Amino acid sequence: MTAKSNSEELLEFFKVLADASRLKIVGLLSQKGFTVEQLAAMLELRPSTVSHHLSRLARAGLVSARAEGYYSVYELETDALEAMARRLLSREELLAVAGEIDLDAFDRKVVADFSLPDGRLKIIPAQRKKLLAILRHIVTDFRLGSRYGEKRVNELLSRHHDDTATLRRELVGAGLLQREAGKYWRTET
Amino acid sequence: MTAKSNSEELLEFFKVLADASRLKIVGLLSQKGFTVEQLAAMLELRPSTVSHHLSRLARAGLVSARAEGYYSVYELETDALEAMARRLLSREELLAVAGEIDLDAFDRKVVADFSLPDGRLKIIPAQRKKLLAILRHIVTDFRLGSRYGEKRVNELLSRHHDDTATLRRELVGAGLLQREAGKYWRTET
DNA sequence: AATCTAATTCGATGGTTGTCAAAATAGTAT
DNA sequence: ATACTATTTTGACAACCATCGAATTAGATT
Numbered sequence: 395m396t397a398k399s400n401s402e403e404l405l406e407f408f409k410v411l412a413d414a415s416r417l418k419i420v421g422l423l424s425q426k427g428f429t430v431e432q433l434a435a436m437l438e439l440r441p442s443t444v445s446h447h448l449s450r451l452a453r454a455g456l457v458s459a460r461a462e463g464y465y466s467v468y469e470l471e472t473d474a475l476e477a478m479a480r481r482l483l484s485r486e487e488l489l490a491v492a493g494e495i496d497l498d499a500f501d502r503k504v505v506a507d508f509s510l511p512d513g514r515l516k517i518i519p520a521q522r523k524k525l526l527a528i529l530r531h532i533v534t535d536f537r538l539g540s541r542y543g544e545k546r547v548n549e550l551l552s553r554h555h556d557d558t559a560t561l562r563r564e565l566v567g568a569g570l571l572q573r574e575a576g577k578y579w580r581t582e583t
Numbered sequence: 584m585t586a587k588s589n590s591e592e593l594l595e596f597f598k599v600l601a602d603a604s605r606l607k608i609v610g611l612l613s614q615k616g617f618t619v620e621q622l623a624a625m626l627e628l629r630p631s632t633v634s635h636h637l638s639r640l641a642r643a644g645l646v647s648a649r650a651e652g653y654y655s656v657y658e659l660e661t662d663a664l665e666a667m668a669r670r671l672l673s674r675e676e677l678l679a680v681a682g683e684i685d686l687d688a689f690d691r692k693v694v695a696d697f698s699l700p701d702g703r704l705k706i707i708p709a710q711r712k713k714l715l716a717i718l719r720h721i722v723t724d725f726r727l728g729s730r731y732g733e734k735r736v737n738e739l740l741s742r743h744h745d746d747t748a749t750l751r752r753e754l755v756g757a758g759l760l761q762r763e764a765g766k767y768w769r770t771e772t
Numbered sequence: 773a774a775t776c777t778a779a780t781t782c783g784a785t786g787g788t789t790g791t792c793a794a795a796a797t798a799g800t801a802t
Numbered sequence: 803a804t805a806c807t808a809t810t811t812t813g814a815c816a817a818c819c820a821t822c823g824a825a826t827t828a829g830a831t832t
Contacts (some may be wrong), residue, residue: 405606412601413790417594421681429712430809443791445810464710464800465808475671482668485613485661492610500624508721520831521653521777523618619779632821634780653830654778699829710807773832782809788819795808802803 401491406476410454415439416447423457423470430466501527515555518564526568532561533570536580546570546576588680590680596667599643604628605636612646619655690716704744715757721750722759725769736760736767738765 411417418437422428430448434441446466451457455474459466481487504527510517519525536542537549542550544562551558563579565571571578600606607626611617619637623630640646644663648655660721670676693716697704708714724739725731731739733751740747751767754760760767 401606401610405601406602408597408601408606412594412597415790417590418684421590421677421679422684424677425681432689433714434691436684436686439790440658440792441809442793442811445808446790449810461799465712466799479671480670482671483665488610488613490610491606492614495607495611495625497625499627500621503624508625522653523621528736546594604820628820629822630779630821631781634778635820638780650829655829776829776831778827778829780825782818782825783823786820788817789819791815793812793814795810795812797808799806799808801806 399494400487400515401494404478404481404487404491406454407569410450410456413447415443416451419444419447419451420470423468424472427460427467427469430468443570501530504528505531514553518555518557519537525564529561529565529568529570533565533580536571536578538580538582539577541577544576544578588683590683591678592674593667593670593680595643599639599645602636604632605640608633608636608640609659609664611643612662616649616656616658619657622657623660631678654726690719693717694720703742707744707749714753718750718754718759722754722769725760725767727771729770730766730768733765733767 411420415437419433419487422433422436428436430441430444433439433448437444438475448457448459452459452468456471457468458471459468461467504519505526508517508519508524508528510516515528519528532551532554535553547562548558551561555561563569566573566578570581600609604626608622609627617625619630619633622628622635622637626633637646637648640743641648641657645660646657647660648657650656693708693713697706697708697713697717699705705715708717721740722744724742736751737747740750744750751760755762755767759770761770
């Protein structure tokens with residue numbers, strides 16, 4: 395059995411219902427059980443096609459087959475369907491989808507775009523959003539809880555770019571670094 | 584504006600969310616607004632691709648754009664999303680999907696399969712489900728509320744097949760026709 | 773006005789998948 | 803056991819669509 399993450403399961407749910415024929419099948423089965431042949435006639439499709447759709451729906455747990463004499467009758471798993479729909483209503487489920495994505499990817503891309511092979515900055519970005527990404531990156535050179543003199547600050551900043559004055563000013567302006575009595579420290583959180 | 588039936592709208596909803604990239608976008612936007620560029624970096628896609636997805640999501644009413652300085656920030660329309668999810672929970676919605684389908688298609692197909700060009704039956708089907716379809720068709724020759732003598736019954740049935748005895752017996756056995764004191768009448772409903 | 777940048781549109785392409793026909797399977801009736 | 807029938811599987815084909823790169827548009831900064 396292939397282990398399936400939560401968001402993959404949610405995606406599969408949407409994919410399964412994102413087809414007119416399968417959606418109609420679910421609608422019909424919500425009334426009563428039907429055989430493959432009956433569904434095929436009502437949908438004007440070949441039995442093999444309907445069988446294919448039913449197997450996909452079954453794999454997603456939305457329908458189940460019950461043998462009845464000559465035929466096999468398919469029925470809707472209303473519980474599974476409702477459970478899935480209910481998951482949609484809980485905001486957490488959407489957060490879980492996003493949770494598996496790297497939120498820092500944007501910052502990393504900007505840093506990479508503006509960095510030379512040796513890690514120093516080519517230029518300091520003029521656009522605010524990109525500048526902030528760079529600053530968030532640079533500030534990680536400062537340990538939380540430590541206090542730095544201006545000279546030490548410039549030392550650390552000079553590893554990124556010669557214009558340490560601009561970097562220092564922007565870091566403070568962005569609230570990432572704080573200053574008092576000639577000493578600098580990194581803002582918590 | 585193209586008028587869109589209820590079930591078409593539901594189908595469109597599933598189609599829009601049935602894509603990994605779009606699902607991730609929705610997940611990310613459930614946290615906060617993002618620009619096209621940011622989303623592209625986080626999803627490792629080209630901005631043009633993300634723009635395409637966003638326009639589809641917007642057309643479905645799931646996201647909206649807000650101009651902010653240089654960028655245009657996209658935000659999730661949580662209301663629309665919840666409204667859609669809620670529709671899924673109401674059984675009626677599924678019935679509506681099926682409602683647009685012709686439930687008698689199966690019967691008609693069986694009748695067509697077993698009928699000669701002049702409308703008479705080639706043979707009387709041996710399979711129960713198909714026999715019932717034929718019988719449901721034949722019984723419509725009888726008016727509701729009228730009472731028929733055996734002779735008249737045979738007359739009507741002979742238009743379909745010579746073996747009127749079998750037809751008559753099966754019609755009664757299936758509960759479509761009722762008999763009492765030598766008179767026959769069609770069952771109500 | 774001129775220039776830069778984000779966003780969108782357009783055209784092309786590769787992959788996915790719904791559909792069918794034919795063959796294989798399973799299960800029932802005779 | 804044999805024949806029949808519903809269902810499933812397989813292979814092939816066509817339509818759709820996600821993605822990309824290039825060109826264009828829209829907005830904002832200088």
